[in-house]
Amino acid sequence: IDMSDAVVVNCLFEGSGNDGVDLMSSNVRIIGSSMKNNGDKGISVGEGTNLFAARNIIDGNVIGVESKDGSVALLFNHKFVNNKKALNAYKKNWQYGDGGYIFLSKSQLLNNDIDATAEKYSEIHIFDSFVEQEKSGKRVDYYKVDASMKDVAIEKDWLPESLLSKESVTEVRGHVLPEEIGRIRSNVRGAVSDD
Numbered sequence: 583i584d585m586s587d588a589v590v591v592n593c594l595f596e597g598s599g600n601d602g603v604d605l606m607s608s609n610v611r612i613i614g615s616s617m618k619n620n621g622d623k624g625i626s627v628g629e630g631t632n633l634f635a636a637r638n639i640i641d642g643n644v645i646g647v648e649s650k651d652g653s654v655a656l657l658f659n660h661k662f663v664n665n666k667k668a669l670n671a672y673k674k675n676w677q678y679g680d681g682g683y684i685f686l687s688k689s690q691l692l693n694n695d696i697d698a699t700a701e702k703y704s705e706i707h708i709f710d711s712f713v714e715q716e717k718s719g720k721r722v723d724y725y726k727v728d729a730s731m732k733d734v735a736i737e738k739d740w741l742p743e744s745l746l747s748k749e750s751v752t753e754v755r756g757h758v759l760p761e762e763i764g765r766i767r768s769n770v771r772g773a774v775s776d777d
Contacts, residue, residue, distance in 0.1 A: 583608050587757070590615055595624070602643065605631040605653075609757040613765055614775075618642050624665070627653040627682065629675065632754040636765045639773045640665060646694070649682030649704070651675045654750045658740065658766045660689040661773040668694040671704035671721075680704070683750055686711060687741050690772040698722045707745055710736050712771050737769040 584606040593615040595602030602617035604626045612635040617624030624643040627633045631653040639661045640646035646665040649655045650672050662668035668691050673681030681704030689711040691697045697713060700706045700721035709725040717724045725742050745751060755763070767774050 583610055586610075589613075589762075594618070595620065601626040604628075605633060607631060611635070611758060611762055613637060613762060615639075616641065617646070620644070623648045625655075627655045629653065632757055633657075634754055634758045634762065635660070636762070637767075637773050637775075639663070640668070645670050647684065648672075649684050651677075651682065652680045654683045654754050655685070656751060656754045657684065657686045658688050659770060659773055660686065661692065662690065662694055662697075663692040665694045667696040667699060669698040669706055669708075670700070671706050672701035673703040685709070685741060685745060685751060688735050688766070688768060688771050691715070707741075709741050709745070710739065710771065735769050735771045740766060740768055 587609045590612040596618040599621040601623045602620040606629040609632045614637045616639040619642040623645045624640040625647045627649040629651050633655040635657045637659045642664045644666050646662045646668040647655055648670040651674055669684050671682035671684050684706045687709040691713050697715045698706045706722045708727055711727050713727045
């Protein structure tokens with residue numbers, strides 16, 4: 583999806599030799615979908631793209647979600663499982679200034695070789711999520727995460743106020759319809775169905 587506005591709902595992207603979904607300079611919402619066993623990224627977020635994604639399963643990819651080159655990925659209620667790397671953010675093309683930004687909330691990171699890496703000029707923020715691996719790494723910030731599936735989500739918060747007020751987050755939210763925001767389940771960690 584290049585230089586477009588798009589909505590992807592209830593889709594399966596499986597077994598591509600490359601990226602399941604490849605985004606460039608676009609405003610995209612992906613809801614209730616699965617990216618499984620793709621040869622590179624489940625979702626590649628690049629070249630100034632704004633992504634809002636909710637209730638997706640990212641399973642068995644080389645990289646689950648990667649954000650680069652001034653792109654912002656705002657992810658809620660995701661399940662990342664069996665990926666070589668669940669989340670990655672970096673700067674590839676100098677023409678876009680910054681690297682990539684990922685904000686993950688109300689999600690699960692299970693059985694991935696590496697949960698999250700962010701290179702220079704990039705950031706990953708993980709909030710109120712289940713994280714199996716020991717937390718580490720520069721430019722990866724954790725807020726109220728734990729390694730216990732017994733703990734329940736903090737129902738009242740989607741992201742910490744300090745992150746909600748970031749210009750990059752408010753810009754992505756500006757492209758999201760109220761009914762799409764309504765798909766977020768703030769009291770659940772991980773992908774959930776509409777039932």
